[in-house]
Amino acid sequence: MHVCIIGAGVIGMSTAFMLRQKGVKVTVLEAGSQVAGQTSFANGGQLSYSYVAPLADPGVFKDLPRWLLKNDSPLRFKPALSPQQWRWLLHFLKACRGDVVRRTTAQMLTLSYLSRDILHDWQERFNLEFAHQNNGKLIVFRSPGPFQHAREQAQLQADMGSSQQVLEAAQVLELEPSLQTLGSRLQGAIYTPSEEAGDAYLFSVALHERMQNDRDYQLKLNTPVQRFVREGRDIRAVQTAEGEIQADQFVVASGMGTVPLLRQLGGRPLIYPLKGYSLSLPLEGLNQAVPAISVTDYEQRIVYARLGEVLRMAAMVDIGFDGLDIPADRMATLKQQVKDLFPALPLEQAQTWAGLRPATPSGKPIVGASTLAGRLWVNAGHGALGFTLACGSAAILAAHLTGEASPIDDAPFRP
Structure with missing residues (x-):
């Protein structure tokens, strides 16, 4: 064949x-x-086998008005005279129901665990080199509401076979000291020791x-x-x-x-394009503390992943922006938000990138x-x-x- x-x-x-x-x-x-x-080419790099909760979530309804009114929002929406856009959005909103999210999460976990097992088998048999890291993942929260929702999601996924830990602020800093700059803004985190990272390219x-x-x-x-x-x-x-x-x-x-x-x-x-952006910063000679564990800054929707000697920082969901251009304002926002967490990073040395994530509503x-x-x-x-x-x-x-x-x-x- x-x-x-x-x-x-x-x-x-x-x-x-x-x-x-x-x-x-x-x-x-x-x-x-x-x-x-x-x-x-330059996506977030996190292999999130145990955290596959869909973007469509009941919490979207609460966050959406705030996001749409802020220039530095992690989600930006530009309405278009496109039947495809509005069909997708309608189905997306229909998927933002608790029962749908629970069912989708269970189905996605089954697929992600299969994918993990196959990737590990290929690594063992074929010695594939792709800056792979077995370094775990922290989803960090700055606000009590989202942190509580994450606790509930972790319990839901635990019932489906996922192994995650709920960490209070002091435990987070003990595990990942590079997050000290959050100070009193840090509420806690969900830690998944088995999560991985790697370079898809x-x-x-x-x-x-x-x-x-x-x-x-x-x-x-x-x-x-x-x-x-x-x-x-x-x-x-x-x-x-x-x-x-x-x-x-x-x-x-x-x-x-x-x-x-x-x-x-x-x-x-x-399938609709959700545009995202990333920075890739070489770590050679860099003395600034950077996370050893993959980190997702939940409220900012920024992921940080060490890929060999590169720190990959990826963020944002832009709906209605289909080109591969990199708007100066979005990149400036991403750099400013990264600097808030890691102020000494020389981001002027980072490679910038934009890509279109082909997403279904569910x-x-x-x-x-x-x-x-x-x-x-x-x-x-x-x-x-x-x-x-x-x-x-x-x-x-x-x-x-x-x-x-x-x-x-x-x-x-x-x-």
Whole structure:
């Protein structure tokens, strides 16, 4: 069997690697000039296997008015004359219900734990280098209300098999002294010792390098797919500038590029870009205390992750801002908020980045056989959890493509 995968980000490369482990011939088509050069390039870096609570949450209704009225808000919204935007927002608000969040959390934990186990297996067997850290994760709270909600969420996830600890302020500082600057503003934190971090770009490159000498693997860069070529209901090939590329099965794993591709077939996938930003600061020669543990500053919605000799700082959700430009005001806000916590960091030396997280309203990715055409599959919509869920999503898709049973109940993620 020959499978053509559209997209060479962390989702596409994980799918390709999993299929090659099963002996399937793979061709990966990438519109850009490098592997993982877009959404996967400089994301937050946290592998949040035990913290997969969706963005859609009942608390959104309380926070939304405050966020929309502040220029330095972690969430910014620009209304557009876009049916896609308003469809997505309507479904997002419908997902902000307690019963939906509980069900989604349980389903996502099942997928994330599968993904964790596969990534660990690949590490052990293939010695993949991607600045991986087993350093745990702290979700830090400055206000009592959100901290109490986090306690309740931790209990909910504990009932689902997650192991997390609720820490008071003094315990947090004992574990991570670099947070001393918060002072009396620190309420406490949720600590997950088993959480990890890693560079999704380096991971994707490592997978490619493991396969590049394999005669049944081919990567074609600078090869955007123009359209699908159909034969009856089935997809027979994809059209590129170089001509048609034929295969037995086709997987769309191209992030936000998934939407226009499926739209050609009459589909309207509920995937919308949530724009985010990051700073990557080299740590060599830096004496300023930086966190040894991955940290999420909950109220500011900033994540800090040490990736080898780099500190990655990622933040913000901008809805209605589709370009990859980096607005000066948003980057200035991010730097100011980072300086509030780590005032001596030389952020002028940091590499800046913007990316579009392809998110569904519920937070659950779309993984499985497309209903739009035969021989067509989708692996997209992972939002901010692309790296966390990549290996598990690849396992589900590869199982179905090779006629095996899915390793978990994948019904919640099917198109």
